[in-house]
Amino acid sequence: MPEELVAVYADPDEALRAVLSLRDRGVSNAQVSSPAAFPVVHEVEHTGHSRALGWVALVGGLTGLACATALEVGTSKALGLIVGGKPIVAWTAFGVVMFELTMLFAGASNFLALAIFSAHSRRKVAKAVRDLVSSERIVVTVSLAGMDPKLRDAARGVLGGALAEVTP
Amino acid sequence: MSEVSLAQIEKDTVATMSETTWRYWLALGIALSLVALGGWAWSVALRQGLGITGLNEPVMWGALITTFVFFIGVSHSGTLVSAILFFTRSPLRAAIGRSAEAMTVFTIMTAGLYPIVHIGRSWLFFFVLPYPNQRQLWMNFRSPLTWDVFAITSYVTVSMLFLYMGMLPDLALLARQVKSWRRPLYRVLSLGFSGTDGEWRIFEKAYPIFAGVVIPLAVSVHSVVSWDFAMTVMPGWHSAIFAPYFVAGAIFSGIAVAVLLLSGLRRGYHLERYITPKHFDMLAKLLLAMSLVMTFVYATEFFMAFYRGSKAEMEVFRWRATGTYAPVFWGVVISNSVAPLALFWSRARNHLPTLITISVLVTVGMWFERFLFIVTTLARSFVSQNWGNYIPSWKESFICLGGFGWFLMLFLIFIKLFPCMAISESMQSQHAVDAAVTPEASHA
Amino acid sequence: MKVSRRGFLGTAVGALGTGALAGCSDKLPRYLVPHAIPPDDATPGLARHYRTVCRECPASCGATARVREGRAVKLEGNPDYPIGRGALCPRGQASIEGLYAPGRLGTPRAGEKEIDWGEAEKQFAAGLQRALDDKKLVVVVTRPETGQLGKLFGTWLEALGQAPAQVVTFDPMDRPWLRQGQERAFGTALRAVPDLASAKLILSIGDDFVEEGSPVEQARAFADQRAAGGRSIYVGPRLSLTAAAADQWISVEPGTESIFVLGLLRQVVDRAGSRAGLEPGTLENLQRRLAPFDAATVAARTRIDPKRLQEVATALLSARPSLCLGPGRAVAGADAAALAETVQVLNAVLGNVGQTLRFFPAAPAQPSMELAELTRKAAAGDVGAVVFHHADPAGYGPVYAGLTGALARVPFIATFVNELDDTARKAHLVLPDNYFLENWSDVRTRPGVVGIQQPVMEPVLGTRAAADEFLAVARVLGKTTGLPKETFGEALRATFQPKEIEQGFRLEEVAAVVPSLSAGVLAQLPSVVTFHGPEQGLPLVIAPTFRHLDGRQPRSALLQEIPDPLSGFSWTGWVELNSTTASPLGLKTGDVLALEGPGGRCELPAFVTDSVRAGVAAVPVGDATALLESKGFIGAGARVTLRRTGGRVERSHTGVGGAKGAEKLVRTVEAPAAALPPAVPLPSMYPPVEHPVHHWALSIDLDRCNGCGACTAACYVENNLAIVGADQVARGRSMSWLPIMADVDKSHGTPEVSYLPLGCQHCTAAPCESVCPTFATYHTPEGLNAQVYARCIGTRYCENNCPYGVRRFNFYDWPRAPSERLGLNPDVTVRERGVTEKCTLCSQRIRTGEEQAKFEKRGLRDGDIVSACAASCPTQAIVFGDLKDPNSAIARRAADGRAYKLLEELNTQPGVFYLARRRRGST
């Protein structure tokens, strides 16, 4: 007895219809794996860290800013060389590198967050299921574990024709 | 976009990677030849010294720095255009965004070589990097060249990540689809991305943030490069207009190069279904707009020089238009300001050979435009006793050509290894188009 | 003959002295070799200074050699010596190059074969013996040797049984007409010593006294004269350095300078002759002889404005004492002695004799032989042996063709040289003499002054002192009567007190005489110069330049490399043509012309300019010798034709300043005492930079600078600047840290040329510093714009952002011959390729000076530290010092109303400042 229903759709719209009708029938734990961000992926209830991404980028950016400031002020003071009649700590001139490092760190931390959060979020879907995904295969899975038998039947009914055998 | 099945998109894209025509080999052969030529010329410079260039007393920067600025300029529009199209939700982005981003990464990788090539002691290049050393020395953060180091490394890093990030869904897709040695490569590179709805949510949140980082960074990088000149005291360089002028020029030359690359890709891989006249029309309009901006900038520069009344500056601009380099100057005016005016006519915009011709003119014109403002200022600065001239030597020109070969080589290798169109995004926008055609289908 | 620098490099150099400790090349030695027995007075790592005399030209200025680890590395002036007073000209600065020149001979040669000294002495003796046996003459031909060496030649000849008068002094740059003119005017042989400094007006009849004669002394005196408010007028066909430094340049029809002077003399005699204290007969005689030269006739013949002549006469009469000099080489024709006589009469009538023109009895004449006599006797086959001593008549092309031809009939020719010259190529025996810095000698260039030339180091190569070889050969021949037993050096040394040797000279009391005009003066009026040569040709003007001062192309690579300040040519001569002469021919500067004169031909690039009179062709003396006929002197009188060859020669820089649209770097003030409008302090975002202890700076007085280039040459030697060769200079890659820039102002009719030494300005807010990514250049607490070569990666950004364009880039590892490396200054590193360099204000001297003061636990005094350029400047235009010391000379200059900084409006706050040139306008 599989613990999970796996349905495969060639057409994103069909997958969307399936997900919507699952939701109509009270099945709310459907997962979608899709080759592209078709509308269907937005119709599934979602829990994740996506809200934190902005904050991560902000913190990353501020870290970059702090690093740049420390690097510029610290090294300039350590050397204490006068150039061009400018002060040792020349804020106007330092602004550029501060900006660049802020952006670099923000971008890099955003990317890292993406990688980590994605890895975290995909753990809910079995690897064998994810491997089914291709340009013509959008996979909808419904975990049956601990589910009301009525809902199980409803889910089976909706996904009916598209169900696929998955050997884990 | 006409009726294309989603599988067809993937198939066509994969074809660009797996099918290799004689045109590809010819292009790669040319690229490698140029790289060999440039590499040899550089090796002579390393062994003997920069005396092999045409540089001399007043003109200490020449063709090499011109090429650097030129490639930085070209690098601009790729990422910038891609990010802007992303924010405007333009359906045009899917087909051209990837190549534009790749163009950015590779031009900036090319540009980054030139400061190393052009300095007198290339082997001590690491002196400009911040790292703790036994000398207890650091770099001068007041120098625009130090800003350059940070700006360019940041920009190349962020552009690469941007390209890579956008490619993640495609790599995931390909890791499951293709066979052969590519499979483990894509598997590793895809970072396990599998297209679950959770991942898509995160992706769709992270990508705009990243694009938001990219745009100001892109603008800043070319501003910083312009400050290499504007922060000096030299007549013709020391001007507040330089940052916007450079950014505009960068986009201008970038679009021209993008037109050339895209038309090449389209022709070489029969991507007419994806890279459509609509794309070229859009690029042509952009090109025209930037050309007008550039014309305005040129006029402003001259106006400012003569309005301000600085003797040295007036002399630089007078000489630029009438002196030794006058033919170059007027050539630049024709290619950058006059020729693109043809794009006011939609027939010119939609006639690919015309557009390509104008793009070639603009590409060459922008290189010479950079050459002009660098050389004329140096050759004609304050001390009239030091006035001089500069003509690049052959070996120096070879090093510059080598850069073009290098860029082309990297790009050609890239399109063999990675999808040059965003598969996932194309499918998404194709689906959106389909949905728009049959609205009842999506909202049943 | 051109010396190719690259050609130097293949030359092998013999074994070099050991005992070297410090590394002064870019590769450190692997082995250290201490002395077996250390010299008593030398400490490795510290410089020793020895007083000696510069022998580059007969002026023989006092010199101080700086010696490090047994090697002379720099020549400075001798501040106590009355002639040079601490300065040296560019030739003097470059002379040290000859010591380590790759072309120097170290072994005697018989023809092409190298032989050892024993064999050489044997052959020398055999050659002389043959002449003695054949009862033929033995003649010594020497460069001017005014001291004991000159006497030795006579004694030596006498010992050989010859007449002591068989000594020929060969000095092609001698101007005998000046002596002859004096003798004719005053009736006796006298030695004139002009006092330029105290003249209120100097009138030079083509006399380029800044370039020729005793240039260091004269240039300084001229600058002092100007500073004291004196005025000066130059009459000649060409705007030489002297003419440029003068207030007024008058060019008359070529060859008619004598008419001008006669006209002037008539004006003066008419207006003030009666008050001149002349004997009535003399005055009458003068009036009679000068009668035909009324202003209108003179103006017509010389083609000048008649008013001009009266103006000059008025100026001469109102500014007393004045001083008239000349005629110089540029205007001296065959009848120059008569013109010189006229000039002296003018001086006498103006009352300058005894005032600004002091006379001393001429030194008792050494018995000698004229060159013409030698030529005659040699041609007749009466001469059995000629010994040349640093004399190269064959090097002057056709000028001495008579002698050169006659030498073929001389059976034995020996020559003492440092480097192979044209005469040496014809000689049977070539004997390498020690360089003058390795030899003892003495010079008497001026009544009352004996300069002592002492060796400052062991000979670099296996050379021997020429004087000792004369003695050695006499010993071999067994004819030593009257000759010293010991070496010449020991004998000479014994005649001086140790203190005199230490100070480098001896002063003797000599009484001046005041001669009066001889009664029959102007018995023969000077005639107009007649020009020989091709009919359609242009009169040839000989242009004396520092580089070509001995009349030949310089062997010195350094002198070749430094461009002529006005024409901009280096490594080549040039032919100056007025633009009105050149433009009908379609000539542009740099077009190569074939010149054909009465004596021969040469090819030179054209220099089209307004600084030479229309209708003449001016050629530097070194190139002009190829064109002159065999007259035995170098002066005016030839005509040359010009033909275009189609070739081009590029110049090192685009030329002179003052172009339309250019920033004006040279500022001028009208009237002697005027000051510039005070500079408005510019606002700054930043607090001012403090210099806690010292603020080293340089000041350059443009009113004193005459563009001679001594500072440039001194800088090359002191700072190990690379000599890059003709090709690279033409590409604009000269490494000069202190080039001389010319500024031509044409707004007042005749061009007015100012010279501007332009080195690093040591800005306090230096644009170059803030753009360097690696801190390779920064502002030191002592006010220097420092360049740390080890940190430089060669972005050249600093060079781009230097508004003064004074930074230099090492495009290559510039080649240096192994022997040249010995002459490098060990206190300054050799910059590797890819590195930017520039004037450091001689930071090595500052470092050494400060260290020495600290070591001696004392403070620094003004003058303790002097940059090489300031030390060498003949006119003291350059002053180095500490701006923080209110009593320093530079601080006084900074307070001068003429002080200004270049491109002040950029707010770079330079540490180097200039004093504006004083413009006095024309008469």
Added chain:
Amino acid sequence: MSRPGRSARWTGVALALVAIAIAFGSFEAHPQSAAAPVPPPAIAEVPPGQPSPAGEVPFNHQIHAGQFKIPCLDCHAYADKSPSAGLPSGRKCMGCHKFVGKDKPEVQILVKRFEDGQPLRWERVFAVPDFIYFSHRMHVRAKVECKECHGDVAAGKIVRQEKPFTMGRCLTCHEERNASRDCLVCHK
């Protein structure tokens, strides 16, 4: 892959090879108009910790400075007077060796060379690069012990450079002793 594609691949490769051949062949064959290539200057450094040969005479610091406790300045006599410390002259060596150690073969070399009037040659152990100015006398004056830089030469038979002369070491010491850290103090 079609046939024309394959041949085109070879055409491309051939084209590249030809270009490389042209680049290296024809251009290299041109006479160098400019300065001849000169290899970058090398500084003959003795790597730290490497034993160095002692020149012609295997001089033993252990005996001289260790056993007999001869002060450094006795032989390196200029160290307190001049920027250069100097090596002892042959005469200085002979001052002692006229009397002592005459039976030793090393000393006999010394005596022989001295009598011939020839200098001895020593292998250089310590060196700063050419662009550095180092003044021994100012360091002696500032009471910097010789061994702070040169190590304990009395401890070993053969002197070796134990610690590298790096800029960082100079700067640290200058900072500790409050000496000038201006670049031009050392860089020439």
